[in-house]
Amino acid sequence: xxxxxxxxxxxxxxxxxxxxxxxxxxxxxxxxxxxxxxxxxxxxxxxxxxxxxxxxxxxxxxxxxxxxxxxxxxxxxxxxxxxxxxxxxxxxxxxxxxxxxxxxxxxxxxxxxxxxxxxxxxxxxxxxxxxxxxxxxxxxxxxxxxxxxxxxxxxxxxxxxxxxxxxxxxxxxxxxxxxxxxxxxxxxxxxxxxxxxxxxxxxxxxxxxxxxxxxxxxxxxxxxxxxxxxxxxxxxxxxxxxxxxxxxxxxxxx
Numbered sequence: 001x002x003x004x005x006x007x008x009x010x011x012x013x014x015x016x017x018x019x020x021x022x023x024x025x026x027x028x029x030x031x032x033x034x035x036x037x038x039x040x041x042x043x044x045x046x047x048x049x050x051x052x053x054x055x056x057x058x059x060x061x062x063x064x065x066x067x068x069x070x071x072x073x074x075x076x077x078x079x080x081x082x083x084x085x086x087x088x089x090x091x092x093x094x095x096x097x098x099x100x101x102x103x104x105x106x107x108x109x110x111x112x113x114x115x116x117x118x119x120x121x122x123x124x125x126x127x128x129x130x131x132x133x134x135x136x137x138x139x140x141x142x143x144x145x146x147x148x149x150x151x152x153x154x155x156x157x158x159x160x161x162x163x164x165x166x167x168x169x170x171x172x173x174x175x176x177x178x179x180x181x182x183x184x185x186x187x188x189x190x191x192x193x194x195x196x197x198x199x200x201x202x203x204x205x206x207x208x209x210x211x212x213x214x215x216x217x218x219x220x221x222x223x224x225x226x227x228x229x230x231x232x233x234x235x236x237x238x239x240x241x242x243x244x245x246x247x248x249x250x251x252x253x254x
Contacts, residue, residue, distance in 0.1 A: 001226070001238060001245070002049060007032040009049060009064065014230065016245070022064030027054055030066040037086040037097075037133070037226075046110070048086050048095060055080040057097060057112065070112030075102050078114035085134035085145070085181075089157060096142055098131040105134065105144060105159065118159035123149050126161045133181040133226065137188050137205060143181060145192065150175040152192060152207065165207035170197050173209040180227040180237065193227050193237060200227065200235055200248065213248050215239065 001010050008023035023032050033053030040047055045062040056071035071080045081101025088095045093110040104119035105128075119128050129148025136142055140157035151166035152175075166175045176196025183190050188205035194212075202210040215237060227237040235248040 002032075002035040002038045004034050004036055004052075004240075007035065009035065009038065009047070009060075014234070016247075020064060022060075029069065030058070030060070030064075032058075036084050039087045039095075041088055041090055041093075041110070043090055048088065050083040050086045050097060052082055052084060055083065057083065057086065057095070057108075059110075059112070068112055070108065077117060078106070078108070078112075080106075084132055087134050087136045087142075089136045089140045092140060092157065094140075094157065096134050096136065098134050098144060100130050100132070103128040103131065105131065105142065105155075107159070116159060118155070125164065126153070126155075126159075128153075132179045133193075135181050135183040135190065137183045138185050139188075141205075143183060143190055145178045145181045147177055147179060150178065152178065152181070152190065152203075154207070163207060165203070172212065173201070173203070173207075175201075182228050184229050184233075186231065191227060191229055191235065200237065211250070213250065215246055215248075 003010050007025040008021050010021050011019040032051050035049050036052045037050035047060045049058050051058050055073040056069050058069045059067040080099050083097050084100050085098035095108045097106050099106055103121040104117050106117045107115040128146050132145040132147045134144050142155040144153045146153050150168040151164050153164045154162040175194050178192050179195045180193030190203045192201050194201050198215045200213045229235050233250040237246040
C-alpha cells in the first residue's frame with residue numbers, strides 16, 4: 001500500500017505484519033511526493049506507483065528496487081496534472097493512469113512509452129469529473145471511478161465507451177463520491193469504495209448490484225481511498241479518517 005503522508009510504500013502479510021517498506025520524500029529515483037495509486041504485475045513481479053505530487057509514475061521490482069519512471073507536469077501526451085489511479089493489463093502489458101487534473105485516462109507501455117489517451121471534463125459518456133481509481137479485468141476492459149459524476153464507466157482496452165452505472169444517492173447502485181475500486185479477476189466482479197456513504201458495493205461485470213458492506217470507524221467518518229479483494233473474498237480497505245486498514249470477511253461467490 002502507498003502511505004501518502006510518509007512518502008513510502010508498505011508491504012504486509014494478509015494478517016497485517018509488516019514485510020518491508022521503501023521510499024522517502026523527494027524528487028529522486030525511488031523518492032515520492034504524496035504517492036497514492038499502486039498496482040502489481042504479479043506475473044513479472046513489478047510494482048507501479050503514481051507519485052502524485054511529482055506528477056509521474058515510478059516502476060519498481062517487488063522488493064522496492066527502482067526500475068524506471070515517466071511523466072512530468074502538464075497536459076500533453078504522457079504528462080500529468082495529479083495522477084491518481086493506476087492498473088495494468090498484464091496480458092498486453094499496458095499501464096493505465098487516471099489524470100485527474102486533465103480529466104482523462106492515459107495508456108502507456110509497461111516501460112512508460114505513451115500510447116493513447118481519452119477523456120475530457122464533463123458528464124457525457126467518456127467524459128469525467130475528477131476520475132479516481134481505475135481497474136482492468138481479464139478481458140482488458142477498463143473501469144473508472146468517475147468521482148465527481150458519481151458513476152462507474154466501463155471502456156474497452158482502446159478506450160471505447162461500453163457502459164456506465166450509478167448516480168448520486170444512497171440506494172443500491174448509487175454513489176456519493178466513489179473512490180477506490182478493484183476487479184476480482186477470477187470472477188470479473190467490481191468492488192467500489194463508496195466513500196460518502198461509508199460502504200463498499202459489489203457489482204457484476206456489467207454493473208448489476210450484488211452486495212454491500214458498511215465501513216465502521218471510531219471517528220464516525222470514513223475516507224476510503226483504496227481497496228483490494230483477495231482470492232478468498234476478503235476485502236481490505238484503507239481509511240485515512242482513522243489511519244487504518246479495514247478487513248471485511250465475506251462469503252465468496254463462485
